[in-house]
Amino acid sequence: MNPNSETQLVQAAQNGHLESFGALYERYHSSMVALAYSMLADRELAEDAAQEAFAIACRDLRSLKSKERFAAWLAGICRNVTRQMLRSKGRQVAVSVRGRAGNVNIEEHRRDAIREAVLQLRPAERELIVLRYYDNSPYEQIAQVLDISPQAVNGRLVRAKRKIAKYLKRNGFTGDDYETS
């Protein structure tokens, strides 16, 4: 990602160039959906949250002073929109998958356990995990969105994955399956 070109895109969008805003939209849409999904655990609602976040960003873009922090600024808006949705819908932060009834195969069990493990993480860790695995976002883009360094992304990912592996192990999935170094 070329930070200069992104700054230029933001500048152009601030001057009313819609195509530049479109380029930013294309670049960060998936990340915003992932960010919202980490809080909502609902893909359709997450799409809605991302759309609304871009609408607010579009309207308020001129207030952004640090153009190089566009992604982090947008992420802040997206988190706020998502919280609004959570409040208005009276939803909890995450949808529990406990109590799944009926016949479930081992693969479904495993996915449920992974979802549970992700839900156990702190919100910042959950954001990071979902950003990474929702759309295989590169570290550099995640770093932009979370306003941290790519090295920090890497370190935190390792820690979060270690927690997930521990959780899975505690819940009957063997350490041989998932334990991380």
Place this chain on the structure above:
Amino acid sequence: MIMKRPENDKLLDEALSETIGSKKSRTDFEEWKQKHPEAVEMLTSRAGRQPSAEIRPLSIRRIIMKSPITKLAAAVVIIVGVGLGGLLFHSSSQITWADVLEQMRNVKTVTYLLIEQSADPSSDKPDSFRTDDRSRVLKDQAQAMWLWEGFMRFTADQVKTVGTEQLDGVETILFAAPINVVVGSGTSFTGRAHVWVDSQSAIPLRLIIEYTDDNGIRHREVLKDIQWEMTDVE
């Protein structure tokens, strides 16, 4: 999926991608434009204009106004963000912005004592502050995260490092910053904030916000005895 030890990390990556991964979300800007004509109109109406020096209300305002967060909480968010945004520009201490941000990422709850004061210039004692002491507690993580959002969102290029001060036996770094205070009606007032930050932990210990409203009434809000509860970190 078969999983063997030598590839544990890779297998976990695959399992996470498989469980969390999207089928590829729709990224259709044309569709978005059609759904948000008002936003598009606001953006494109600036085309051909030179950027002005006009200062627009902070973008967080709309969100704050829709939320049940109180005027004070909004002000605190702004204060904390603006005040500590200054750390980016003044690194005379050992504290860096990254340290503060790192701390704030772990915030779970925060409690503080709020002292609200105001002075009416038209009263008999124009310089006398009326004081209303009460404590505020932000209990849940979502609310506490508003404070954290302040750190993420705001940077200030006019923040000054005033110096070091002892605060209840703790060495702090005092920052001063101009602020925008957003009140319940959505009106924005400018004022000044002072933020005392623990010089070792990079955690804000005290905030004082001062501003004057449309009626000339001076307001002073002191947040003291701030206690941040952090989530457990490995």
